[in-house]
Amino acid sequence: MDKKYVVGIDIGGTNTVFGIVDARGNVLAKSSVKTAVHQDVNLYINDIYEEFLKIAKDFGGIGNIRGIGIGAPNGNYYTGNIEFAPNLIWKGIVPLSKLVSEKFGVPAVVTNDANAAAIGEMTYGAARGMKNFIIITLGTGVGSGIVIDGKLVYGHDGFAGELGHTCSVRENGRQCGCGRKGCLETYASANGLARTAREFIETRKEPSLLRNIPCESITSKDVYEAAKQGDKLAIEIFEFTGKILGEALSDFVAFSAPEAIILFGGLAKSGDFIIKPTVEHMEKNLLVLWKNKVKVLFSALKEADAAILGAGALTWEV
């Protein structure tokens, strides 16, 4: 019998979600485990395996699984390892694909979460049929997956595509979690937008709905809700964010001349508030030859399934 399905596993700092996916991109069944409860990664993989057996019963069990794709922070496609992930409980190098493959008895492939998202878009989403595009994930941080000539770019060491850590503001840029300053991620992520909101609240005098919220607890969602109600300061916060993101995108275009840039993740859900200023400032900064040629699209994957789909899609070609 042909093996009909793949498993996609998306590892986050808190939760790990996984599911069984068919070739058309339907998530047939899914489940989750807590990521951070086991110091021993083997026990964690045991947990996933036990949960997997439960959901796999109705789909032919492990005998119907071609392979397992895993999206993980600092996941390296070449080595199959998670390497020095600051937000995971396991320190140093974890030979994840080896451990998972041994436990499940099928091939397992690892990459980072943004790369998994890029493969998901290419296989099932907004980038179907495209050979050159960039996905930018706007979540807690800013991640990216770059596809050139139909292939994900891994680079010499497997870590290519850290566009969230290109420098947006050279002088007096914001402190980034990576130890450097001025990274795109400190401005264009959900956290970055909230930082901008706090700065604007403190340094500006205009009235704003956001002033009703304790400054330190403002989230990107609060800014979105205020913007929807026409709050001018909230709209300006999006414009500031979109300007920095758009400027960065124009430089990314100069690198790989993509057909499209796809925005994915929490902040992308703010719709026109984020995309209008982003496109405006990207266009303003593009070389003439690319003006009005590069599409900026939203992800076409269902948010709840996207991570599983992307990770799973990794393994169709294994």
Next chain:
Amino acid sequence: MDKKYVVGIDIGGTNTVFGIVDARGNVLAKSSVKTAVHQDVNLYINDIYEEFLKIAKDFGGIGNIRGIGIGAPNGNYYTGNIEFAPNLIWKGIVPLSKLVSEKFGVPAVVTNDANAAAIGEMTYGAARGMKNFIIITLGTGVGSGIVIDGKLVYGHDGFAGELGHTCSVRENGRQCGCGRKGCLETYASANGLARTAREFIETRKEPSLLRNIPCESITSKDVYEAAKQGDKLAIEIFEFTGKILGEALSDFVAFSAPEAIILFGGLAKSGDFIIKPTVEHMEKNLLVLWKNKVKVLFSALKEADAAILGAGALTWEV
């Protein structure tokens, strides 16, 4: 009889040089014609063909030529055209590969000059055996060729790799020939270095050998000669240039995680004066995971032959 040689043609705004190249990267014979004397591109190609016949006599003539590779400003690999090249006499779209191929009766391939240089380095030079590297050409302007997974990056439209036009200085950046401001090219090219020299001469008070030269006529070579004599201001001009270049390189690394960055062209010949500050500031700005891992190398191609070799190398795989 196997066709043993290729022809490399390097089109510049003033001169066009070309040569017959063997598989080991020896330029067996070369010649040149003036680029800008014919409004009619067909007459220009006739000129090249007549000159080619003279140098080809000793090497079996056209019957021994596998193909012709052409490096040209705004050359597009996908279309074979030169498209809207500001520094060439022919305006609009010139179907160059078609015209050359018809005239010579062998396949002809076009790309831009920096891409040709990248292929030259990969085939014969500093990047032999590398699958992921970036070449930066530091000449009148700043060009780039990006190789990922052993292949040159052309992007969706054939124009990928315009790294000289990524933005180095967002606020009050220098006016660039492309119409935008703050491009890397306005700082890190030979012209950019000379602009920095003029700025330093005007705004600083220190004595300098450069003050003996009329300010408007200072060239990058003057700055190099002064630096060699220990002139502190000249050395600082290189440091300023290397800082901006190094910062840019660190962002390029975040994109494609190359094994090496190769510097090519006039300014690269300034040796340690340019490479030391470039590497220092690249390292300072790299994400931790890439520190001390990315080589910065000089081109290993003989300067006079590099453009011909690069263009010729384009066509070995045709």
